[in-house]
Amino acid sequence: MASIPVIDLTGALQPGAPRSAEVAEALRAAGTGSGFFYVSGHGVPRALVDAQFALAQRFFDLPLPAKQAIDLRRVPNMRGYESLGAQTLDATARPDLKESFYCGQAYADDHPYVQRGLHSYGRNQWPTELPEMAGQCAAYIAAMQALALRLMQLMALSLELPEDFFDHTHENPMGTLRLLRYPPHPADADERTFGAGAHTDWGAITILAQDSHGGLEVQMPDGQWLAATPMDGCFVVNLGDMIPRWTNGRYHSNPHRVRNVASGGAPRHSIPFFYNPDYEARVEPVATCVPAGTRPLYEPCTVGEHLREMYAKTYGAGNGAAAMA
Numbered sequence: 001m002a003s004i005p006v007i008d009l010t011g012a013l014q015p016g017a018p019r020s021a022e023v024a025e026a027l028r029a030a031g032t033g034s035g036f037f038y039v040s041g042h043g044v045p046r047a048l049v050d051a052q053f054a055l056a057q058r059f060f061d062l063p064l065p066a067k068q069a070i071d072l073r074r075v076p077n078m079r080g081y082e083s084l085g086a087q088t089l090d091a092t093a094r095p096d097l098k099e100s101f102y103c104g105q106a107y108a109d110d111h112p113y114v115q116r117g118l119h120s121y122g123r124n125q126w127p128t129e130l131p132e133m134a135g136q137c138a139a140y141i142a143a144m145q146a147l148a149l150r151l152m153q154l155m156a157l158s159l160e161l162p163e164d165f166f167d168h169t170h171e172n173p174m175g176t177l178r179l180l181r182y183p184p185h186p187a188d189a190d191e192r193t194f195g196a197g198a199h200t201d202w203g204a205i206t207i208l209a210q211d212s213h214g215g216l217e218v219q220m221p222d223g224q225w226l227a228a229t230p231m232d233g234c235f236v237v238n239l240g241d242m243i244p245r246w247t248n249g250r251y252h253s254n255p256h257r258v259r260n261v262a263s264g265g266a267p268r269h270s271i272p273f274f275y276n277p278d279y280e281a282r283v284e285p286v287a288t289c290v291p292a293g294t295r296p297l298y299e300p301c302t303v304g305e306h307l308r309e310m311y312a313k314t315y316g317a318g319n320g321a322a323a324m325a
């Protein structure tokens with residue numbers, strides 16, 4: 001039966017570390033399967049993750065006007081608070097039953113990418129009520145960024161490429177951290193109601209921390225939906241749409257969705273980190289994935305071009321801004 005593998009990163013967290021080849025092989029199996037796997041032995045301290053969930057709880061518990069004061073529609077770069085029902089990840093379903101907060105690696109106003117107005121680059125918005133939030137999110141983002149970079153190196157190995165193959169694409173990375181709160185699934189909800197409608201993620205790699213309630217489901221290559229049951233001390237990692245482009249379709253970015261049905265009436269919290277390389281980095285099928293004498297399945301593009309193609313898909317026309325999914 002199909003399952004989501006657990007990959008233990010112990011002994012593979014540094015370039016050249018002894019278990020790197022073994023882990024790369026496991027990554028290859030996961031990439032050619034559902035594109036989803038759990039990671040254990042990832043080196044991110046439990047206390048950092050626990051603190052991030054506690055922070056999410058405090059943030060969403062703020063009175064609505066405090067959250068609305070930092071609504072993401074106030075800024076051009078998709079950072080801030082987003083209310084229940086603002087996003088529709090599956091266009092055939094109802095608006096998503098979730099509240100969220102977006103932040104990311106901060107770039108100063110005089111950074112060339114900010115000056116050029118490139119999507120998501122720039123400052124964050126923070127609630128004045130939680131002065132600790134900026135520092136805590138920055139620490140969490142730094143840990144996620146480091147883990148994402150290592151996963152990209154292991155992915156390079158898994159594609160029979162040098163470990164540092166993707167390193168040059170990390171120049172000005174755009175990691176986006178999202179805090180999510182899902183209210184309990186309504187008892188009278190129809191089959192078109194979701195916390196997060198079925199979607200694939202658009203970036204390179206998503207690293208998700210979820211609380212103990214469950215509710216995330218992943219579509220397996222055979223079409224079946226499988227619960228990504230929370231596993232203590234593990235993150236769920238999934239490949240985004242940039243990876244099929246880079247691997248000429250060899251590795252997959254599979255649909256997933258959320259319904260908060262098993263929490264006993266409690267809200268569910270999750271914290272995805274969406275890793276995106278440099279906006280200007282080229283994404284083109286790597287030579288080891290294009291059989292001799294065949295044409296690549298994808299045209300080369302930049303990270304920014306790929307993301308712009310995906311933006312506006314889930315927020316409807318007129319908003320102009322859209323999120324990482």
Ligand SMILES: O=C(O)CCC(=O)C(=O)O
Pocket residue numbers: 178180196201208210216256257258270271272324325
């Ligand atoms: O909340 C979750 O478990 C998944 C969220 C998700 O898929 C997303 O935000 O892209």
Ligand SMILES: [Fe+2]
Pocket residue numbers: 199200201256325
């Ligand atoms: Fe997602």
